Amino acid sequence: MNAKNWVAAIALAALSSTAMAGSAWAFQEAPMLTEMVEAGSLPPVDERLPVNPTVVEALSVGEYGGTWRRAYSGPGDRWGPTKLMEERVLKWTADEDGTAVLTPGYIESYSVNEDSTAFTFTLLEGLKWSDGMPVTTEDVEFWYNDVFLNPALVPTIDPTFAPGGVPLELEVQDERTFTIKFAQPYVYFLQILAKDSTGEPSLDRPSFLFPKHYLSQYNDKYASEEELAAAAEKYNVAAWTDLWGSKGALTGWWNNPDLPVITAWKIETPAPAETVTMVRNPYYYAVDQEGNQLPYIDRIEHRLFQDPETLNLMVAQGQIDMQARYMGLDNYTFYKENEERGGYHIVPGLDSNVWSLVPNMNTTDEVLRGLFETEAVRHAMSVAVDRELINELTQSGLAKELQTAPVMGSPYYSEELSTHWTEYDPDLANELLDEAGLSERDGAGFRLRPDGQRFSLVVEANDAAHAKTLELLAENFADVGIEFLPRVIDRTQWDNNRANNDFQMHWIPFDRLTYVPADPRRIMGSDGYANQSFKWYNTDGAEGMEPSPELQQIYDLWDQASQSASVEVADGYVSQMAEIFVNQGWVIGVYGAGTVVNIVSDKMHNVQADLVQDDIFRGVGLARTQQFWMEQD
Amino acid sequence: MLAFIGNRALLAIPTLIFISFISFVIIQLPPGDYVTAYAAQLRHAGEYISPLQEEMMRDQFGLNDPMIVQYWRWISDIVLRGDFGYSLEWNAPVSTLIWDRLMLTLAISSASLVLTWAIAIPVGVYSASRQYSFLDHLFTVFGFLGKGIPDFLLALILMWLAFAYLNMDVGGLFSPEFQNAPWSLAKLGNLLSHLWIPLVVLATGGAAGLIRVMRANMLDELGKPYVETAYAQGLSEARVVWTYPVRVALNPFISTVGWALPALFSGDVITAVVLNLPTTGPLLLQALKMQDMYLAGSFILILSVFTVVGTLISDILLAWFDPRIRNA
Numbered sequence: 001m002n003a004k005n006w007v008a009a010i011a012l013a014a015l016s017s018t019a020m021a022g023s024a025w026a027f028q029e030a031p032m033l034t035e036m037v038e039a040g041s042l043p044p045v046d047e048r049l050p051v052n053p054t055v056v057e058a059l060s061v062g063e064y065g066g067t068w069r070r071a072y073s074g075p076g077d078r079w080g081p082t083k084l085m086e087e088r089v090l091k092w093t094a095d096e097d098g099t100a101v102l103t104p105g106y107i108e109s110y111s112v113n114e115d116s117t118a119f120t121f122t123l124l125e126g127l128k129w130s131d132g133m134p135v136t137t138e139d140v141e142f143w144y145n146d147v148f149l150n151p152a153l154v155p156t157i158d159p160t161f162a163p164g165g166v167p168l169e170l171e172v173q174d175e176r177t178f179t180i181k182f183a184q185p186y187v188y189f190l191q192i193l194a195k196d197s198t199g200e201p202s203l204d205r206p207s208f209l210f211p212k213h214y215l216s217q218y219n220d221k222y223a224s225e226e227e228l229a230a231a232a233e234k235y236n237v238a239a240w241t242d243l244w245g246s247k248g249a250l251t252g253w254w255n256n257p258d259l260p261v262i263t264a265w266k267i268e269t270p271a272p273a274e275t276v277t278m279v280r281n282p283y284y285y286a287v288d289q290e291g292n293q294l295p296y297i298d299r300i301e302h303r304l305f306q307d308p309e310t311l312n313l314m315v316a317q318g319q320i321d322m323q324a325r326y327m328g329l330d331n332y333t334f335y336k337e338n339e340e341r342g343g344y345h346i347v348p349g350l351d352s353n354v355w356s357l358v359p360n361m362n363t364t365d366e367v368l369r370g371l372f373e374t375e376a377v378r379h380a381m382s383v384a385v386d387r388e389l390i391n392e393l394t395q396s397g398l399a400k401e402l403q404t405a406p407v408m409g410s411p412y413y414s415e416e417l418s419t420h421w422t423e424y425d426p427d428l429a430n431e432l433l434d435e436a437g438l439s440e441r442d443g444a445g446f447r448l449r450p451d452g453q454r455f456s457l458v459v460e461a462n463d464a465a466h467a468k469t470l471e472l473l474a475e476n477f478a479d480v481g482i483e484f485l486p487r488v489i490d491r492t493q494w495d496n497n498r499a500n501n502d503f504q505m506h507w508i509p510f511d512r513l514t515y516v517p518a519d520p521r522r523i524m525g526s527d528g529y530a531n532q533s534f535k536w537y538n539t540d541g542a543e544g545m546e547p548s549p550e551l552q553q554i555y556d557l558w559d560q561a562s563q564s565a566s567v568e569v570a571d572g573y574v575s576q577m578a579e580i581f582v583n584q585g586w587v588i589g590v591y592g593a594g595t596v597v598n599i600v601s602d603k604m605h606n607v608q609a610d611l612v613q614d615d616i617f618r619g620v621g622l623a624r625t626q627q628f629w630m631e632q633d
Numbered sequence: 634m635l636a637f638i639g640n641r642a643l644l645a646i647p648t649l650i651f652i653s654f655i656s657f658v659i660i661q662l663p664p665g666d667y668v669t670a671y672a673a674q675l676r677h678a679g680e681y682i683s684p685l686q687e688e689m690m691r692d693q694f695g696l697n698d699p700m701i702v703q704y705w706r707w708i709s710d711i712v713l714r715g716d717f718g719y720s721l722e723w724n725a726p727v728s729t730l731i732w733d734r735l736m737l738t739l740a741i742s743s744a745s746l747v748l749t750w751a752i753a754i755p756v757g758v759y760s761a762s763r764q765y766s767f768l769d770h771l772f773t774v775f776g777f778l779g780k781g782i783p784d785f786l787l788a789l790i791l792m793w794l795a796f797a798y799l800n801m802d803v804g805g806l807f808s809p810e811f812q813n814a815p816w817s818l819a820k821l822g823n824l825l826s827h828l829w830i831p832l833v834v835l836a837t838g839g840a841a842g843l844i845r846v847m848r849a850n851m852l853d854e855l856g857k858p859y860v861e862t863a864y865a866q867g868l869s870e871a872r873v874v875w876t877y878p879v880r881v882a883l884n885p886f887i888s889t890v891g892w893a894l895p896a897l898f899s900g901d902v903i904t905a906v907v908l909n910l911p912t913t914g915p916l917l918l919q920a921l922k923m924q925d926m927y928l929a930g931s932f933i934l935i936l937s938v939f940t941v942v943g944t945l946i947s948d949i950l951l952a953w954f955d956p957r958i959r960n961a
Contacts, residue, residue, distance in 0.1 A: 317802060
């Protein structure tokens, strides 16, 4: 393959000295596809690629071929494989320093008008579905009129696509260009699009596109009722609407090998199966910097595993080529020990979560709420935690002691915020608590609350792996006179407690701290420290609890940010939000920026190190999986 | 005899109805439903779905209907149409899911059952006839060890030994390179190299208890006068031991063989999870954890049917095997 690259490079040099820019490139394709072209079942590569394909800068130009082996835990684990090949009009990709930037996917160009109410996209010329049919704005119109606005398929439109209650509008200019219009300025639309795509069936579908030529026969606007019923029968589902949706028998990419897609790989052997396989898409629209059609890797195989120990065994035996999902940091030593035997090495990534103690600012216990609302008490609790000790003992020193604030790599990061109240100072904590009026203690040495009861906190966690951390925290808190009672409970019970506002404090990985505007609800209290206040904000005061003035400030800032005309102005507001959130200290961060373990086979290349692992950036998708390649013998 | 079978068959029907209702209700008892479990699973992996999407899913699966309506929908589908419903998690018909894994489950379970009996009966008989000999003590020790060590622990230990010291490929049924390859001698060899751990674990776990039972029963019988008479009449030891006391000592085995039937069907769940075997046991475990009610409910119903049928078969077998019962 190296010889082929070399010849290609020379051919390219020869051609480019005489040819016009871009238009007379000779493209290369994978040998497995060349065979099919010679057999006559596929058109040649120049006809399959768009006229000016998107160029993906590969870290090193690779060889074609190979099967990427990894593992999945069951049909519910659709996201692991999905994040490997998602496509968006604009996708988060990592540049050389590892910063996430928005790069165009299958569009030639895009533009945003002055007040961010209209976004225009132009599709690539010659872009095709995986069965060879062209992608045009007809597919966009099909999506808009017959899926997005079709109440049978999308009963309620997500507020992300209907800000202010008005759904987005589509205007088609020609067969490649279309404009999305909003009734009010929507500054962060592109960033949110890069994460969420365009609604149900959501994240695994490329934005704005549905293959009309394939799906119109299953849509109620084109097919008769009998035809739809027959289709439902044929695919063994209850109603024709079950054919649609992320898990639908037809539109779920995970289920249907016949579905036309524009992603780099498509499903070959669908779930449920012992080994689910994905195979390359011969019509994928991107090439590397030397004109080789991507992806390099022919197939991806996912093997089913049930027990996490089985997965560790698979890793140690060298049966995993590249995987980050389910690789726990507590097995770090085991992975390191078996690196030689398994023929792999660990490529570290950056965890974007900050593990935090989250007090419930909306707790129904009034005295406790009063204590949480006292800044001195929050300050004391934060400085009572010996973060260094916890990091050393539970994370093998691989994480950093951090406050819950935007993490490194985020545009809103500031070192000051990340180290706010993180020094370990139990004397200061004791002083602050004494000054706050909690100087009385009971027989066991624990402080008494204003109502005479012992100051005790029931702290819930849903993963037994953190029992050790909670024990250490209990000791820290006992040193300052607070009784800390850890409880590890079942996941569903835990969700219930949060939904019913029935908890005092819990221990969670606080996430969405990279690109805050993509999902600011965490900082606004949703599902966490102030869920009832967030409900109040969402329902305009109809439900929930009234927020404190500082929290209301955050809500007001967000309202202003989401309606700003430009990204700079909006970013200013978001920075202010982050500042207020951290300075108030409502959430006590303990450690974060831990190492994410990526197991990478020694034969796999182009896996960039030190990338942030976050749901907003779509996990491993940030590393541009289509340019991974494997050495061939 | 026919009246006996007919009576029992009639009694089976209300039993099954009762069991099906109870199992369906119990599966739904934990707070929340499949959608809650699914959302929790997603959250644990770092993703989320909005409450709106959760509501849509609930609507789609009919989880908002009262329990009795859901139960009726499910049971009428089974009885009238033979349709066991849809697995919410796998998004595939329940019958397909179970059927796909059934062959393998039956193969492993039957093989281990046969192996268990093949080990337990001769060893038990030997232990009894050579009581307090060295081998008897040895078998006794192994018996107690086998009974005491949990199956899955033994499986983990064997896997570790194979991985660390024998450098074998463990976990699952096939090595990755043979998984999708066509059948060949090499693939068969690979399959056997993976199967020995589950068979050893299951067979020794089961044999241990049976050896003790067999030994105890035999000791009871060997002391009886008719055995002494047989010896006095000049029959060889092998003839005496195997033709008479063994038949009586096997009675408890026969009467419980019916319960082997549902066990054959579900396999040993925890061992299969640990060894990553694609059998029906892990399917049931996962369905229960995720409150995937149709899959779990149908599975339990099938197991109950087999239990009832199995008990009936046991009774018939016992009547046929032991004339004393038949003519009572």
